């Protein structure tokens with residue numbers, strides 16, 4: 001069957017190829033040296049995204065890891081502590097950067113679907129005492145990757161903002177997929193901008209850009225962040241070619257995220273029927289996590305791969321699938337056909 005030959009690649013929303021229109025926008029971009037602060041397209045992207053969130057300034061960086069790590073460096077000092085969920089990207093997937101870049105300690109919290117609340121944060125704020133690292137920063141993630149693309153609502157964030165204000169803690173948001181969260185919740189971007197000292201947003205996930213993330217914050221913080229970016233080796237020159245892709249994506253790829261969410265739900269319904277799938281975590285956005293039963297993720301993935309369906313292992317008994325710009329209805333139809341076949345042979 002020739003239909004079986006093409007790959008349905010659901011490993012990540014970072015796999016997207018820039019569209020022809022995006023490449024055209026990149027080719028036409030006005031350029032300058034951004035380390036001199038002279039790239040008009042980078043400045044335009046930074047101002048545009050800051051404007052959307054009602055924040056003062058933005059800083060274009062090569063990756064979301066860098067925007068998160070710069071924010072942590074900005075808000076902490078050596079021997080202080082960052083509070084976050086135990087499955088946070090900043091803790092699990094950034095190469096131990098909190099320790100190596102900022103010499104800070106981490107306090108890990110538990111919580112449903114990767115989310116934490118004001119009460120559990122309040123309990124781990126250290127007293128002013130020589131023994132304890134001084135609590136400096138709270139970091140949230142929205143959507144929450146390890147929580148299956150789960151979404152915080154503003155009502156959950158307000159008490160955390162209030163607590164941070166009362167106790168003098170900084171509040172950072174790893175918003176790698178924040179636009180997915182906003183599309184799901186219907187919250188306004190500027191309401192989110194008001195809650196956080198800094199927000200990191202990825203352009204290279206569901207928005208479909210080849211490279212890039214932006215850190216948003218106050219003018220004075222972004223000025224310091226620029227200096228940290230330089231020290232991390234993230235100052236880029238004619239980066240306007242990449243920023244142009246970001247501007248294009250903000251104009252054309254935000255509202256379509258809803259399609260990714262619908263497709264992820266449909267894939268969830270298909271997967272739910274398979275043998276060895278114990279449970280699908282609630283699908284709110286473009287991420288789907290399947291919990292497996294009596295099969296290792298490795299063998300499950302191997303069997304999917306035989307059908308030219310690709311996903312990733314996501315813990316000892318879980319796999320993850322992510323929808324994105326390059327997954328269309330024809331992929332869903334093929335997925336269903338290939339798995340119906342598989343089900344009967346298992």
Ligand SMILES: *Cc1c(COP(=O)(O)O)cnc(C)c1O
Pocket residue numbers: 062063064065066068089090141143144145174176177202204205213
């Ligand atoms: C992808 C991602 C990042 C940043 O990753 P990079 O690959 O460094 O751009 C940060 N946080 C979350 C939750 C992510 O999914």
